[in-house]
Amino acid sequence: MADVANGGGESTIGSTERRSSPVTPVRPLTALARGLLKHCPHCGRGRIYTGWAKEVKTCPVCGLVYEPTEGDTWAFTIIGDRIPVAVGILVVYFEFGSRLGPVALVSVIAVLCAALVWTAPNRWGVGVALLYLQRTWWPDPLDRIPRHGGQDGQDGQDRQDGRA
Numbered sequence: 001m002a003d004v005a006n007g008g009g010e011s012t013i014g015s016t017e018r019r020s021s022p023v024t025p026v027r028p029l030t031a032l033a034r035g036l037l038k039h040c041p042h043c044g045r046g047r048i049y050t051g052w053a054k055e056v057k058t059c060p061v062c063g064l065v066y067e068p069t070e071g072d073t074w075a076f077t078i079i080g081d082r083i084p085v086a087v088g089i090l091v092v093y094f095e096f097g098s099r100l101g102p103v104a105l106v107s108v109i110a111v112l113c114a115a116l117v118w119t120a121p122n123r124w125g126v127g128v129a130l131l132y133l134q135r136t137w138w139p140d141p142l143d144r145i146p147r148h149g150g151q152d153g154q155d156g157q158d159r160q161d162g163r164a
């Protein structure tokens with residue numbers, strides 16, 4: 001275990017070698033906007049999901065592993081899913097819409113439920129972006145984050161060929 005902590009040995013998180021140069025920084029709002037649009041928070045070109053919400057493990061353009069350890073985005077997902085539910089509870093609790101009648105209240109609840117389901121992949125993408133920002137701000141030496149955001153396309157190709 002001490003060997004892994006010192007940068008040697010095997011690890012399930014990434015490569016055994018330490019990063020030689022720092023990651024090219026991505027502005028937080030840019031990373032969050034990319035996540036909201038379900039794009040890779042690092043390069044902005046790869047997709048986080050295929051179809052409606054089928055998760056992709058790695059960015060096909062830059063090679064970023066979206067969730068290196070299963071469950072890393074759990075906290076961001078829970079928070080992102082609970083805030084819209086809290087809005088629905090507030091609507092019912094404070095009787096917004098009930099002054100207009102029961103039809104308006106049911107309509108507001110239906111719209112909120114539809115928005116909750118429809119925007120789920122976007123909110124999960126923000127969770128992936130928040131995890132990416134956490135990984136760049138507090139880096140783990142064993143966590144491999146591509147250096148250049150995939151502008152040259154080489155990082156993703158190296159990963160696919162097994163050279164990284």
